[in-house]
Amino acid sequence: MNQVFNILAPMDDVTDTVFRQIVASCSTPDFFMTEFINADGMQGVGRKATYTRTRYDDKDNKVIAQIWGKDPENFEKSARELIKIGYYGVDINFGCPEKNVVRNGCCSAMIKPEGREKAIELIKATRRGVGKKGFLSVKTRLGFNEIDYSWHELLLSQDINMLTVHVRTRKEMSKVPANYEAMRPIVELRNKIAPKTLLVVNGDIQNRAHAETITKDLGVDGAMIGRGVFHDPYCFSDEAPEIWGKMSPEDKVNLLRKHVNLFNETWPNGERKFNTLKKFAKVYINGYPGAKEYREHIMESKSMDELLQLLNN
Numbered sequence: 096m097n098q099v100f101n102i103l104a105p106m107d108d109v110t111d112t113v114f115r116q117i118v119a120s121c122s123t124p125d126f127f128m129t130e131f132i133n134a135d136g137m138q139g140v141g142r143k144a145t146y147t148r149t150r151y152d153d154k155d156n157k158v159i160a161q162i163w164g165k166d167p168e169n170f171e172k173s174a175r176e177l178i179k180i181g182y183y184g185v186d187i188n189f190g191c192p193e194k195n196v197v198r199n200g201c202c203s204a205m206i207k208p209e210g211r212e213k214a215i216e217l218i219k220a221t222r223r224g225v226g227k228k229g230f231l232s233v234k235t236r237l238g239f240n241e242i243d244y245s246w247h248e249l250l251l252s253q254d255i256n257m258l259t260v261h262v263r264t265r266k267e268m269s270k271v272p273a274n275y276e277a278m279r280p281i282v283e284l285r286n287k288i289a290p291k292t293l294l295v296v297n298g299d300i301q302n303r304a305h306a307e308t309i310t311k312d313l314g315v316d317g318a319m320i321g322r323g324v325f326h327d328p329y330c331f332s333d334e335a336p337e338i339w340g341k342m343s344p345e346d347k348v349n350l351l352r353k354h355v356n357l358f359n360e361t362w363p364n365g366e367r368k369f370n371t372l373k374k375f376a377k378v379y380i381n382g383y384p385g386a387k388e389y390r391e392h393i394m395e396s397k398s399m400d401e402l403l404q405l406l407n408n
């Protein structure tokens with residue numbers, strides 16, 4: 096891939112099949128990621144609930160399914176299933192900073208020296224699951240408490256196709272500005288150890304033009320945008336931020352209505368929580384007088400019928 100590419104970041108309770116379709120209808124990134132899917136849940140008693148996260152109706156989109164958990168056998172089986180469903184590839188989450196996840200030795204906990212043996216086992220198992228030629232990616236941070244490039248060196252020495260680095264440590268959560276400069280030694284490591292591994296930068300990137308500037312400056316292959324899409328659903332367009340900036344309140348409400356209707360069609364039996372849907376009002380209803388009050392009404396709605404009525408009036 097010669098051109099710089101863009102990816103919609105994995106976001107829990109956000110990047111399900113419904114939101115991915117809405118983003119694609121505004122402006123399409125080159126790749127999408129699912130919200131994180133627990134591989135142990137997928138292969139255990141939580142299978143039914145976990146499986147809703149694997150739903151993939153947007154087959155025109157190139158979507159990478161993200162998994163997390165602990166058991167290598169479950170990673171292998173889940174990766175195999177996800178590829179069978181049609182996902183472009185599988186990503187392993189080595190970045191989630193949440194306390195209960197870390198306490199369990201999962202995600203960013205594997206950055207710590209004592210977690211690395213397990214991390215390698217999980218990568219190897221997922222490689223078996225996606226197959227020799229399948230697409231395997233890893234998403235991580237700069238380090239656990241401090242920046243630690245021995246972690247990236249280790250990851251780049253594995254058989255992975257893509258490495259995404261959220262340029263903050265686990266300790267920093269998302270509380271400090273993204274540290275793009277810290278990416279440069281990782282670019283050097285990649286060029287030396289694994290020139291074929293795609294390198295992606297993530298953190299505070301606003302839109303395609305911003306991504307272009309940062310990726311070119313750093314010499315990485317791609318940029319991942321997460322929260323930027325909350326401020327501008329058209330952020331992957333060449334014309335961002337103008338399109339969203341000029342959009343009328345009516346068109347913004349229409350986009351929310353489209354999202355709500357698609358959610359209703361996709362999850363008719365409460366498979367996904369109604370509260371997660373209402374939160375999207377913040378994305379679409381903003382930037383004009385009265386938006387705040389309208390959003391508050393939406394947040395007060397108790398049922399899908401009530402919400403649809405509000406949007407249709």
Ligand SMILES: Cc1cc2nc3c(=O)[nH]c(=O)nc-3n(C[C@H](O)[C@H](O)[C@H](O)COP(=O)(O)O)c2cc1C
Pocket residue numbers: 104105106107108109129130131161188190191234261269297298299300319320321322323
């Ligand atoms: C609501 C929300 C949910 C998230 N869920 C995940 C997740 O499931 N997996 C993951 O790797 N990162 C997750 N993240 C982190 C993002 O993928 C991304 O790394 C982070 O937000 C920094 O990028 P940004 O500044 O472009 O948002 C989440 C972030 C947010 C805001």
